[in-house]
Amino acid sequence: MTDKLTTPFRFREIGSRTLVSNEVGDYGFFEAGIAGRILGNDLLKDEETRLSDLLIKFDETEHWKLLALAKRVKDRLSRTKQGLSYIIIIPTLRCDLSCTYCQVSRAPLHAKGFDWDEEKLSRFSNFLDGLQGDKVKIEFQGGEPTLRPDLIKQIISMGEERFPESEFVICTNLMSVTKEMAEIYRRPNVYISTSIDGPEDVMASNRTHNQKSAKQFFENFKHIKYCYGIHKVSALPTITEEMLRDPKALIDLYLSLGFSSIFLRPVNYMGFARKTFKELSKDVAKWNQFYREAIEYIVQINKDTFFEEFYFSLVLKNIFQIDDHGFVDFRSPNFFLSDYCVIDFDGRIYPSDEARMLSRTGHVDLSLGEMGGPIDKEKLRNLNWHSMNQVDSDCLHCAYMPFCGVDMIDDLSRYNRIDSPKLDTWFCMRHMMIFDLIFEKVASKDIEWLDVFLKWVYRKIDPPKTYELFYDKAEI
Numbered sequence: 001m002t003d004k005l006t007t008p009f010r011f012r013e014i015g016s017r018t019l020v021s022n023e024v025g026d027y028g029f030f031e032a033g034i035a036g037r038i039l040g041n042d043l044l045k046d047e048e049t050r051l052s053d054l055l056i057k058f059d060e061t062e063h064w065k066l067l068a069l070a071k072r073v074k075d076r077l078s079r080t081k082q083g084l085s086y087i088i089i090i091p092t093l094r095c096d097l098s099c100t101y102c103q104v105s106r107a108p109l110h111a112k113g114f115d116w117d118e119e120k121l122s123r124f125s126n127f128l129d130g131l132q133g134d135k136v137k138i139e140f141q142g143g144e145p146t147l148r149p150d151l152i153k154q155i156i157s158m159g160e161e162r163f164p165e166s167e168f169v170i171c172t173n174l175m176s177v178t179k180e181m182a183e184i185y186r187r188p189n190v191y192i193s194t195s196i197d198g199p200e201d202v203m204a205s206n207r208t209h210n211q212k213s214a215k216q217f218f219e220n221f222k223h224i225k226y227c228y229g230i231h232k233v234s235a236l237p238t239i240t241e242e243m244l245r246d247p248k249a250l251i252d253l254y255l256s257l258g259f260s261s262i263f264l265r266p267v268n269y270m271g272f273a274r275k276t277f278k279e280l281s282k283d284v285a286k287w288n289q290f291y292r293e294a295i296e297y298i299v300q301i302n303k304d305t306f307f308e309e310f311y312f313s314l315v316l317k318n319i320f321q322i323d324d325h326g327f328v329d330f331r332s333p334n335f336f337l338s339d340y341c342v343i344d345f346d347g348r349i350y351p352s353d354e355a356r357m358l359s360r361t362g363h364v365d366l367s368l369g370e371m372g373g374p375i376d377k378e379k380l381r382n383l384n385w386h387s388m389n390q391v392d393s394d395c396l397h398c399a400y401m402p403f404c405g406v407d408m409i410d411d412l413s414r415y416n417r418i419d420s421p422k423l424d425t426w427f428c429m430r431h432m433m434i435f436d437l438i439f440e441k442v443a444s445k446d447i448e449w450l451d452v453f454l455k456w457v458y459r460k461i462d463p464p465k466t467y468e469l470f471y472d473k474a475e476i
């Protein structure tokens with residue numbers, strides 16, 4: 001009998017079965033007690049074959065399997081090859097609204113010293129000159145960037161002059177659509193991102209503070225949709241207490257506005273807003289209940305149409321190894337500043353927008369340098385080291401580790417530290433619920449759900465019925 005090699009594996013009970021995953025996220029469902037049988041060399045013949053295919057336990061003579069696994073681990077842990085190409089900028093911090101959850105990332109409408117000046121523009125131009133690659137995506141955040149259409153136009157020209165492929169996203173509260181902004185929106189490579197928290201009364205309570213402006217918002221939205229089509233605009237709800245109670249109302253609203261996607265994102269209240277929404281910002285159980293109800297409803301909707309929850313879909317793609325690791329708060333390793341960065345109104349560079357906000361509240365300074373100056377490599381190395389679930393003592397033992405990400409900025413903002421036991425964190429409890437839900441449906445071969453998973457993976461209303469994607473050969 002030849003000796004066997006065993007590589008790191010993880011397991012979790014899913015209903016009456018046991019999910020076993022390898023180091024890079026291949027997985028299979030086994031009968032209960034499999035972990036003990038792997039370690040005790042007490043496997044049934046078909047279990048031996050399947051575990052060998054999963055590169056978890058194989059004959060020493062098949063040493064190449066170890067090398068194949070090592071190569072895949074190396075590829076997963078490597079930096080993206082794409083280079084820095086997605087830049088979020090805050091050309092002004094001034095805003096004409098004062099939303100309940102956004103007090104740290106705005107300055108009053110007439111405040112002085114919160115806009116980019118000629119010198120910042122010139123430094124940004126040099127910054128763009130330093131980027132490699134032939135693509136760039138620039139997202140204008142604020143504040144309300146449309147207060148400065150002149151800056152937007154100049155920055156669009158800078159991007160277009162330097163890169164064969166350029167795309168621009170203007171994040172706006174859509175309180176007005178001036179003639180100058182309409183001209184900018186008309187360009188095919190310019191997109192609009194806005195916030196829609198709910199119907200008029202919710203918008204009035206969260207954002208505009210009066211019904212008239214909330215009405216105006218929806219009129220502007222309809223105007224944009226009429227002029228340029230729904231593909232021009234994406235929207236994000238900030239889900240506060242009012243909408244948590246009724247996920248269907250929010251989803252119905254997005255459907256009625258013509259969207260085929262919604263991103264249900266919990267708010268990580270920061271600064272003053274943290275005090276106002278103290279309980280809500282900690283209550284992950286309430287969030288999970290809302291989210292599960294929302295997903296169940298969306299699955300029903302998908303019987304007749306295509307409608308996606310952006311984040312669930314992202315997690316699915318991570319599990320089924322579809323290459324779409326674009327979300328900076330859900331990657332591991334994260335490699336900050338490798339493909340994405342945020343540049344504030346004062347020229348400071350941050351690894352993410354949440355990191356910028358956390359710094360602005362005086363919580364902890366996560367800036368990594370300044371446009372035109374050196375990057376603090378030591379700080380960057382430190383942040384990167386703590387942005388790998390592969391080195392976290394809880395994640396290391398979790399069956400979902402290969403599919404999961406890490407969000408140290410969220411941990412810092414909620415717990416003031418990054419070393420809380422992972423299993424007790426909001427991030428972990430939120431993701432554990434999503435993974436459990438997905439694997440419950442895969443383990444039980446729930447065709448209604450699997451059909452929706454396929455729609456989201458392929459991004460098609462009528463995807464091929466490739467259920468093989470979810471199972472190893474023995475399970476099909």
Ligand code: SF4
Pocket residue numbers: 389394395396398399400401402404405422423427428429431432
């Ligand atoms: S954060 Fe939680 S779900 Fe994600 S890998 Fe770590 S322990 Fe698992």
